[in-house]
Amino acid sequence: MQKILTGNEAIAEAMRQIEPDVVAAYPITPSTKIPEKFSEFVANGEVRTEFVAVESEHSAMSACIGAAAAGARAMTATASQGLALMHEVLVNAGGMRLPIVLANANRALSAPLSIHGDHSDVMLERDSGWIQIFAGSPQEAYDLILQAFPIAEKVRLPVMICFDGFETSHLATNVEILSDATARKFVGQPPKFPNLFDLEKPLTLGGYTSPEYFFEAKRGQFEAFESARKVVTEVGAKFEGINPRDFSGGASYISPIETFETKDAEIILIVLGSAAGAAQVAARNLRKAGKKVGVIRVRTFRPFPTEEILAACGKSKKIGILDRMVPLGSSGGVLFNEINSAFFAAKAKTETANFIYGIGQRQFNPEHATEIFATLAQAKFPKINFVNLRG
Amino acid sequence: MNLKTAASRESRLVGGHRLCPGCGLGSIVKQVLSSTDAPIVVVNATGCLEICTSAFPQTSWTVPWIHSLFENTAAVASGLNAAHKAFARKNKLTGKAKHLKIVAFAGDGGTYDIGLQALSGALERGTDFTFVCLDNEGYMNTGYQRSSASPLGAATSTSPAGNVLAGKQTNRKDILGIVAAHRIPYAAQSTPAHHLDLLAKAKKAIETPGPAFLNVFSPCPTNWKSPTAAGMEICKAAVETNFWSLVEIENSKWKLNYQPKERKPIEEFLRNQKRFKHLLAPENAEIKNRLQTEVDERFTEVCKLAALG
Numbered sequence: 268m269q270k271i272l273t274g275n276e277a278i279a280e281a282m283r284q285i286e287p288d289v290v291a292a293y294p295i296t297p298s299t300k301i302p303e304k305f306s307e308f309v310a311n312g313e314v315r316t317e318f319v320a321v322e323s324e325h326s327a328m329s330a331c332i333g334a335a336a337a338g339a340r341a342m343t344a345t346a347s348q349g350l351a352l353m354h355e356v357l358v359n360a361g362g363m364r365l366p367i368v369l370a371n372a373n374r375a376l377s378a379p380l381s382i383h384g385d386h387s388d389v390m391l392e393r394d395s396g397w398i399q400i401f402a403g404s405p406q407e408a409y410d411l412i413l414q415a416f417p418i419a420e421k422v423r424l425p426v427m428i429c430f431d432g433f434e435t436s437h438l439a440t441n442v443e444i445l446s447d448a449t450a451r452k453f454v455g456q457p458p459k460f461p462n463l464f465d466l467e468k469p470l471t472l473g474g475y476t477s478p479e480y481f482f483e484a485k486r487g488q489f490e491a492f493e494s495a496r497k498v499v500t501e502v503g504a505k506f507e508g509i510n511p512r513d514f515s516g517g518a519s520y521i522s523p524i525e526t527f528e529t530k531d532a533e534i535i536l537i538v539l540g541s542a543a544g545a546a547q548v549a550a551r552n553l554r555k556a557g558k559k560v561g562v563i564r565v566r567t568f569r570p571f572p573t574e575e576i577l578a579a580c581g582k583s584k585k586i587g588i589l590d591r592m593v594p595l596g597s598s599g600g601v602l603f604n605e606i607n608s609a610f611f612a613a614k615a616k617t618e619t620a621n622f623i624y625g626i627g628q629r630q631f632n633p634e635h636a637t638e639i640f641a642t643l644a645q646a647k648f649p650k651i652n653f654v655n656l657r658g
Numbered sequence: 659m660n661l662k663t664a665a666s667r668e669s670r671l672v673g674g675h676r677l678c679p680g681c682g683l684g685s686i687v688k689q690v691l692s693s694t695d696a697p698i699v700v701v702n703a704t705g706c707l708e709i710c711t712s713a714f715p716q717t718s719w720t721v722p723w724i725h726s727l728f729e730n731t732a733a734v735a736s737g738l739n740a741a742h743k744a745f746a747r748k749n750k751l752t753g754k755a756k757h758l759k760i761v762a763f764a765g766d767g768g769t770y771d772i773g774l775q776a777l778s779g780a781l782e783r784g785t786d787f788t789f790v791c792l793d794n795e796g797y798m799n800t801g802y803q804r805s806s807a808s809p810l811g812a813a814t815s816t817s818p819a820g821n822v823l824a825g826k827q828t829n830r831k832d833i834l835g836i837v838a839a840h841r842i843p844y845a846a847q848s849t850p851a852h853h854l855d856l857l858a859k860a861k862k863a864i865e866t867p868g869p870a871f872l873n874v875f876s877p878c879p880t881n882w883k884s885p886t887a888a889g890m891e892i893c894k895a896a897v898e899t900n901f902w903s904l905v906e907i908e909n910s911k912w913k914l915n916y917q918p919k920e921r922k923p924i925e926e927f928l929r930n931q932k933r934f935k936h937l938l939a940p941e942n943a944e945i946k947n948r949l950q951t952e953v954d955e956r957f958t959e960v961c962k963l964a965a966l967g
Contacts, residue, residue: 288744291737315747317740321733322779329730329776333701333737336724339744341737359726463699463722463738464745464755473725474712 272442274405274435278344278370278428279304280442281412283314284450287368288339291319291330293349296382297432298372301344324349328356328367335365336472338462340416342367346432347374350388354395357425361396361488363473366419366426366457369397370412373540373591374432375627383628384432386539386591390601392427396488398495399569401539402430403525406442407518407566410506413450414520417502420457422495424488429568431541433628438541443512453509492570499523499567523567526579528554532561534643535580537606538589539565542624542631546589549636560640565602573609585618585643586610589654591625599651624654631655664857667692668720670700675718676710680886682876682893683707683792685850687763690790690872691721693860697754698761701735703768704728706799707792729772732780735762735787742786759864760787766807767797769873770831781840781869788863788870791833794878802881802933806831809901810952811937811945819936824945829952837871838907844870846906850877851893855904855915862906875902883932892930899927900957905964912963921957924950 272280279301282290290309292302302318309318321327327343334341345353350371360367373389375381389399398418402408408430415426430436445453461470476484503520518525527547529535536546543564550560563579565572580586588607590600598604603621610617622639625631635654642648670691677684683706691698699722702708708725711718726734738760745751764773769791777789796814797803804814808826813819817826837845844866848856856874863870875896877889884892896902899922904915924946928934937946 288748289737289740291740315744317744317747319736319740319783321736322775322782325730326733326736326776326779329726329733330737330740332726332730333724333734333739334741334744335737336734337699337738337741337745339737339741341741355727356730363726463724464742464751464758466697466722466754466758469720469722471712471717471719471723474714474717475709475725476714480714 268444268446269441270444271439272405273300273437273439274408274430275300275372275437276304277405277409277442278412279308280444281409281450282342283308284445284447285340285413285416285454286314287316287342289317289319289331289334289341290343291321291327291334291341292343293321293324293327293345295324295346295349297374297384297436298344298346298370300436301370324352325356328353328360331367332356332360332363332365335367336363336462337464338457338460340457342369344370346372347376347388350392351376354392357392357395357397360425362484364423364488364491366416366423368412368415368419369425369427370408371427371429372432372436373429381627384434385626385628389427389429390592393569393601397425397427397569398499399427399429400499400567401565402428402435403541403543403564403566405435405438405440408435409442409444410520413445413454414502414506416454416457418495418499421498421502422491424491424495429540434541445510449509453506496570496572522575523565523572524575524579525564525566527562529561529563529579529581529583531559532583533559534585534587534640535561535563535583536587536589536636536639537563537565537576537602539568539591539602542589542591545631545633546636548633549640552633553637553640558640571605576606577609577613577615580615580617583617587620587622587639587643589622589624593623593626594621594651620648621651622654623651629655661853661857664689664692667695670698670719670721671711672718672720674716676713677706678880680877680879680889681706682794682850682878682889686790686792686856686874686876689850689853689856690761690860693857694759694864696757696759696864698759699738700724701731701738701760701762703731703762703764703773705765705768707763707765709799728768730776731762731764731768731773732785732789733776735760735789736780736783736785739785739787761864762787762789763792764789765798766791766793766795766805769793770806770833778840781837781842781871784868786868788872790872790874792876793873794876796881798878798881807833810949811934811942813933813936824936824942832956834873834905834907838910841910842869842871843867844906844908846871847873847902848904849875849893849897849902851890852897852904859906881933884930888930892927895922895927898922899924899953901927901953903957903960905960912960912966914960914964924953
């Protein structure tokens, strides 16, 4: 069934269908609508979920930890400062291997204060022990929220669904919603795991470890991320199987990346999130003019799909990597450095450049993407470029 | 509450832990958890108790136990409580788990200071749990830095007794008053040396539906620089000098559970603890007198509140 929903509403709808045991959240722009909408479901008796209106994001994630440790399905939604305030707790949840699900409306970090979109918040959490999957649209945000628990519970890692603040959170569009029965059947029941409510087998969880054991625990997390590579796409394939929609375009969940006109492309842009749309429009227009250009959208960011990106880049000569955070004192943005190191390891001779865009929601339209393609078509171009920046 | 009954219950914190000799924590935890037959799940803040009882691959806990972080203990408890409510609604609880009680333990750092916001939030939300503050008046796990529970004049590693400043310059925070201001069903203060008092209060706190709070005085011979065997005597001196009153607040009604026949001077509490040694020197009489005034004023306030009934 199609409904006109914003990204936030689509996520709340998926949460209603999942009916997690616990939702603990603190409101923050631009994700506030999620806890608002969900608390309506609770108030109207549409879900049996316990909604915990916590006093901070730090406590939101802490309550999720308590709930998940008891064997409950726990979810939260946040953005920006909220995610940053959660940081310590995010790392803790990852280390305890608790399958919590978080929806983050990607937003800039203060100072100066900006309530608008960019990826500064989520990029800071890239090593926090969370699977990070970027939704490009309200539809994808809905789909991925439904896929999150089956992934999280299979590999015992928390999952963060990242979607762009305002551009996705507030964009109202047609979203194909599964029937409640189909959605619930897909999400299923959580597998049994040792938990704190099992009085027969009292669990000591989160204890102290000496240098003799800590490293092995971290190695376990590392392995879980490696196994998640396969699990994310397996769950994606299963999701497509129960879905009446056609996924035969480039946006199939069977791959951690979405490719657009990359097969014979000489110049490719690589991007995360909603900006892929503008990049694809630009590429389509340039294709009409005979230019061999394409776009890769990275959907699963952690674990990072190095192999898939390398394969999709094929024999392209130049790659423009778009980062929606400002590399401060670094040789480039996070995505840029990830992909450069992949190219280096593969001994690829591809030329790369970094394009910093959309910071604090600076406009990024097809014409900006067209300019990037034009920059890359030149013989020489700077390593780091700022898109649509004054002066 | 019968001492024999409590003592004959199977211990929920067993031996082999690494707490210092003479530490109050083990004694308090054992007494609190043996006050009831109710099944318990423990949430533990970062600190001595957590580190000394949970070092992987061993554990001293025979009940389910979780440690997450330093400041989020009450919020983790809220999550457990929320899961319990949701499971009850979905008919997912079986056997004893239906009657599970949540008990949180945190030091004064995890209560008065870094954990205060999460505690306040959980109390306001009506989380059904008991939060036990193990108050040893400083950050002991890291070598006694001052906390907002450290008494006026105490020499700590971040408020040392120097030539100009004679220990901590400010009074303790009134945590019981702060908690009472949340108007929760039950809050009380006790010590591990007052067994019947502590057992009765712990039982009441755990069995009372909704949030309950216990502030328990916890001797730390290592950092108070007091004789290992003197912990219980110091607890008694703390009560006899009115430095630590045995009080309880039930549905916002204050009650003084014990009043010394004759209030002993504060020196009775200070001596035996080298953290206060400098206060007994004549040149520091002023700060010691201020501490005496603080103790007396607080006690008068408690008496007034208790008289209101």
